[in-house]
Amino acid sequence: MKKITCAVLGYGDRSSRYANYAKLHPDELEIVAVTDVNHLKLNQAKKDFALDDRSLYKDLDAFIADGVKCDVVINGTMDQYHYETSMKLLENGYNLLLEKPVTANVSELLEIRDKAKEKGCKVVVCHVLRYTPFYSTIKQIIDSGKIGKIMDMQLNEHVWYGHFVNSYVRGKWRSEKECGSGLLLAKCCHDTDLMCWLNNTTRPVKVSSFGSKSFFTKDNAPEGATKYCCDCPQRDNCMFDAYKFELEKDFIPFYTWAGINKPLDEITREDKEEFLKHDAYGQCVFNTDMDIVDKQCVNVEFENGTLGTLSMVGGTSKAGRHLHIICEYGEIVGYIEDNKYTLRVFDKREVGYHDETIDLSAAADSGEKDNSVAGHYGGDYYIMRDLVRFLNGEKTSVATTVIEDSVNGHLICYGAEDSRRENRTVFLDEYK
Ligand SMILES: NC(=O)c1ccc[n+]([C@@H]2O[C@H](COP(=O)([O-])OP(=O)(O)OC[C@H]3O[C@@H](n4cnc5c(N)ncnc54)[C@H](O)[C@@H]3O)[C@@H](O)[C@H]2O)c1
Incomplete structure (x- = not known):
């Protein structure tokens, strides 16, 4: 089986999990380039895959202009960017592992499908x-x-x-x-x-x-609740109080603290407390947008x-x-x-x-079972295993899409x- 070369567009939570497959199976997958608008993500990718600076791109146009060669691009940008970025990649002949949802409207969905067909590209959607x-x-x-x-x-x-x-x-x-x-x-x-x-x-x-x-909804806010939890008189009576819910429980830190724009392990408690005073993560759940x-x-x-x-x-x-x-x-x-x-x-x-x-x-x-790719009950791992086989023209599982x-x-x-x-x-x- 040939080793699959892979570039990543948007090295966020999802893409980095998929890319981790290359660490578990370096004989099957190699990450050759990463594009992200956020320099922290590029630094992380550089460390994770020992990439040199020439393999890191700040935007997709630069990646395309460089004519980077690879078997597939993981498109792990947020939903609203899938259409524009996927169309550019397909236009330039790249196969895609594309995060779901493909896009939010029918005409864009069908355009992506048709462009893939026109260019002879494979598009695997992450129905993990x-x-x-x-x-x-x-x-x-x-x-x-x-x-x-x-x-x-x-x-x-x-x-x-x-x-x-x-x-x-x-x-x-x-x-x-x-x-x-x-x-x-x-x-x-x-x-x-x-x-x-x-x-x-x-x-x-x-x-x-x-x-x-x-x-x-606003109607369900406790009486006297304020827009931000930090000065809310009802904090002690509210299970969603941001200081309990986000800071103490800290259920999904890589979502909650992403807006602080620092590596997660460098974010202090003071940074978090300050952040909750002005970000949506510090707002009353009954009164967000x-x-x-x-x-x-x-x-x-x-x-x-x-x-x-x-x-x-x-x-x-x-x-x-x-x-x-x-x-x-x-x-x-x-x-x-x-x-x-x-x-x-x-x-x-x-x-x-x-x-x-x-x-x-x-x-x-x-x-x-490996935590770095184990998400979605193993789906994140198995989709990558199938992708490598699919791109090699080998028999894949019933799931391959x-x-x-x-x-x-x-x-x-x-x-x-x-x-x-x-x-x-x-x-x-x-x-x-
Ligand atoms: N398959 C699933 O079950 C599943 C689960 C969660 C999320 N998702 C989907 O995965 C996608 C990514 O979600 P996430 O939580 O990893 O997001 P994220 O915010 O962690 O990552 C997105 C990355 O894209 C970068 N980016 C944004 N615009 C860019 C551009 N134009 N060019 C290059 N980089 C750009 C951001 O800087 C960020 O690093 C979303 O579409 C989301 O809905 C899928």
Whole structure:
């Protein structure tokens, strides 16, 4: 197998995790260049991969002008930059590992797909959940036909409050106006993708959706609450007080303190206390400029009659991605957090069924367990393993995706948002 050479665009949280695969498997992947607008990120990349200064770029145009040769570019910029940067890279013939969501609107999505086709480039979208042992073994069971065709898929996504507040109430995905993505697209294009991928003998045709921001609103602020927690008289009575929630619990430091613009290990407690006095991370959760929903449900009908429902709630006590798939002769039920699920098979000769527990915890690859790439239940690791094989023309897992496969899941998100806003059922053919 040939070693894959890889450049990174946007050396942030996501890209650096993917790039770490090169440290675990230097014989498979080599990071040859990094582009980032932030010099701290370039310094970090330089250290992480012993890159010389000529391999570090402050902007994409300089990277392209230099004609850097590589087998693939990881595009890990934030959502609002995916379209422009991906189009430039594709125009210049680069294969992409592109973070999800591809983009926030249908015309840009299809333009990226078409540009990839025109230029003969491969675009793998980071639907990392597909690659987890949990979902990929479920896909294999469904594809085997053992329990018949899918009749109904019930999916839930409960976003733990630590994650929800740090990403969607105070964090960088809180404003659709700024980042381009609403909550459904940013958080649950994984789930709409899973629905389409698990059921890819057909395609989604109709979508309806409801949702709103109902908890993180001004009306729910404690009486007398101020805009910033630092001078709020209700601090002692509020679980979201920034000094408790962000400083003491410090759930996701690389999100919370990114705006201080110092390496994480050099940030002092004083820096953090000062930061919370003026940044969104120090604001009352009931009074930020969050312009997205905190809960939404989505109904989908597929061409062959399969139904799918997704319920997404932000701000729950625990993270929970649950699935219950009902097929003609069996069911699959489980939480990905448990790393196991129940496979229920009907006995076709008798009235009855038997349950089997599929426990995946023992099967974990050592790479999956390595913290630096272990995110998303191993999905971050397995997508890189597949990418290397895919670019080598070798056999890949059931998860490997090309851009065409990502279109339907995105269309469900766009359709759901139009449905929610316009109070109507959306026929996905209208986007053609
Ligand atoms: N697959 C998943 O499950 C998953 C999970 C979380 C986030 N994401 C997505 O991954 C993407 C990246 O998220 P993140 O949290 O790593 O972001 P990040 O902010 O940590 O990283 C983005 C990096 O891009 C750099 N950058 C911005 N504009 C640039 C430009 N024009 N040229 C070069 N560099 C530029 C920034 O300086 C930063 O270092 C987002 O689209 C996000 O929605 C995906």
